[in-house]
Amino acid sequence: MKAITASPYIESPRGLSSSKGRLYIATFGCQMNEYDSQQMAQILSRDYQLATRPEDADVIIVNTCSIREKAENKVYSLVGRFRRLKEEKPDLIIGIGGCVAQQQGKSLFQKAPYVDIVFGPQGVAHLPNLLREAKKGRKPVCFTSQDRDYNIPFVNAPLPEKNPTRAFVTIMQGCNNFCTYCVVPYVRGREVSRPAEDILSEIRMVIQQGVKEITLLGQNVNSYGKGTSSLPSFAELLKDCSRVPGLERLRFTTSHPKDLTRDVMKCFRDLPNLCEHLHLPVQSGSTSVLKHMNRRYTRDDYLRLIDELRMLCPEITLTTDLIVGFPGETEKDFQQTISLLERVQFDQIFAFKYSPRPFTRAAGFSSQVPEDVKSRRLTEVLALQNEIGLRRYQSLEGKTMEVLVEGPNKTRPDELIARTRGNHVVNIPGPDSLTGHLVQVTVEKACYHSLRGKLTSEDESDMREKYGIDSNVCTCDNP
Ligand code: 5AD
Ligand code: SF4
Numbered sequence: 049m050k051a052i053t054a055s056p057y058i059e060s061p062r063g064l065s066s067s068k069g070r071l072y073i074a075t076f077g078c079q080m081n082e083y084d085s086q087q088m089a090q091i092l093s094r095d096y097q098l099a100t101r102p103e104d105a106d107v108i109i110v111n112t113c114s115i116r117e118k119a120e121n122k123v124y125s126l127v128g129r130f131r132r133l134k135e136e137k138p139d140l141i142i143g144i145g146g147c148v149a150q151q152q153g154k155s156l157f158q159k160a161p162y163v164d165i166v167f168g169p170q171g172v173a174h175l176p177n178l179l180r181e182a183k184k185g186r187k188p189v190c191f192t193s194q195d196r197d198y199n200i201p202f203v204n205a206p207l208p209e210k211n212p213t214r215a216f217v218t219i220m221q222g223c224n225n226f227c228t229y230c231v232v233p234y235v236r237g238r239e240v241s242r243p244a245e246d247i248l249s250e251i252r253m254v255i256q257q258g259v260k261e262i263t264l265l266g267q268n269v270n271s272y273g274k275g276t277s278s279l280p281s282f283a284e285l286l287k288d289c290s291r292v293p294g295l296e297r298l299r300f301t302t303s304h305p306k307d308l309t310r311d312v313m314k315c316f317r318d319l320p321n322l323c324e325h326l327h328l329p330v331q332s333g334s335t336s337v338l339k340h341m342n343r344r345y346t347r348d349d350y351l352r353l354i355d356e357l358r359m360l361c362p363e364i365t366l367t368t369d370l371i372v373g374f375p376g377e378t379e380k381d382f383q384q385t386i387s388l389l390e391r392v393q394f395d396q397i398f399a400f401k402y403s404p405r406p407f408t409r410a411a412g413f414s415s416q417v418p419e420d421v422k423s424r425r426l427t428e429v430l431a432l433q434n435e436i437g438l439r440r441y442q443s444l445e446g447k448t449m450e451v452l453v454e455g456p457n458k459t460r461p462d463e464l465i466a467r468t469r470g471n472h473v474v475n476i477p478g479p480d481s482l483t484g485h486l487v488q489v490t491v492e493k494a495c496y497h498s499l500r501g502k503l504t505s506e507d508e509s510d511m512r513e514k515y516g517i518d519s520n521v522c523t524c525d526n527p
Pocket of ligand 2: 223224225226227230231232233267268304
């Protein structure tokens with residue numbers, strides 16, 4: 049869970065006004081939710097300044113995720129904790145937004161009668177009105193419709209947090225794929241692509257504020273513009289975005305293998321600022337399971353894409369999502385997932401135990417896999433991936449590469465967190481003032497999920513002169 053904290057970019061130009069209310073936003077889930085929370089902060093910034101603690105807030109918003117049951121339960125336990133605050137401060141307004149809100153609707157008021165507002169992802173733009181209603185009538189206010197046009201009624205983009213280094217830009221909302229395990233099409237609605245001009249002007253705006261890296265966001269970015277003659281294809285959009293002056297790095301997520309075209313793959317070879325990393329969720333290595341998941345590609349289709357990507361861009365980093373214990377997954381199916389991991393050699397995976405979700409077809413499938421089998425399979429894939437990931441990271445030892453410095457490492461003073469174009473996190477010693485800079489580092493040591501490096505001698509002597517930085521000693525616990 050992340051709290052959006054006070055940012056200089058969303059305060060009023062004259063600084064904080066004492067007449068403003070205080071807003072606390074807790075965010076669960078994916079990058080789409082993080083983006084939505086930034087939009088909430090932005091559209092309420094005229095009347096509210098951000099509080100860093102829920103205790104200080106006049107309005108608390110919990111932006112929720114329902115992708116797996118565990119994520120949903122975390123939401124309930126956090127919202128439950130706010131009940132006490134409401135008892136102490138009856139004027140406090142509590143809103144629940146996001147996917148759990150859309151999924152549960154009015155029933156959330158029964159579960160948690162102290163909640164004032166429930167609104168789905170499509171309700172973000174209406175938040176000022178919803179708050180006004182709640183303040184006036186003190187009745188529960190609900191906005192969970194999803195059949196409205198996607199328009200962005202506020203021209204200002206969600207602004208970057210304190211260090212304007214990276215920003216997300218939404219290019220589409222919703223999903224039409226109906227993978228049989230997934231709640232997203234039900235809670236975020238059908239696919240709607242955002243006009244290209246709006247995307248480009250948002251990118252220009254955040255670059256003016258100093259952002260170096262943009263990630264284009266959508267549930268299935270590869271189907272951007274599909275079925276709409278007035279919009280470019282995703283590959284064309286990528287090219288247009290990459291040409292925006294001042295954009296150092298471009299990324300996108302998430303992709304669906306069935307919609308990944310050769311034109312998009314070629315962009316990794318041809319666009320100098322498109323970073324060499326692709327997150328391509330495979331979900332399973334078994335064609336039969338993929339069919340039951342309604343993924344509409346086979347194991348071989350997926351492997352062909354990987355081969356083609358590596359041919360076009362040999363240095364590309366690949367990461368994936370996968371689900372173990374999908375209904376009907378046999379031991380043989382599971383071994384197909386294991387062998388796919390061995391064959392592809394991902395740098396990182398996000399693996400989940402299958403979790404039955406409301407509305408979804410798979411929740412009604414017979415042959416659900418017992419919990420202990422799911423747990424064993426999850427442990428097995430994670431153990432294998434740890435070995436593979438470490439080997440992949442070790443292959444970078446001794447290499448010099450460009451990183452973008454994202455900011456100080458909160459747990460280790462004097463250290464910075466930086467990111468390679470391939471999306472590896474690199475810890476380097478150095479001063480805060482390097483935040484937002486692209487620098488060259490030499491990788492010294494690989495850990496399980498990160499690298500340790502130091503500024504290359506040229507950059508280092510430059511930095512030593514400028515900032516007086518010291519040499520680095522690896523303090524991580526990993527081999
Ligand atoms: N159970 C487990 N994992 C799921 N995901 C989506 N729905 C479920 C579910 N019902 C995973 C998929 C997806 C990622 C965001 O979450 O792997 O790619
Ligand atoms: Fe869910 Fe499938 Fe859509 Fe991804 S593509 S959001 S997994 S339905």
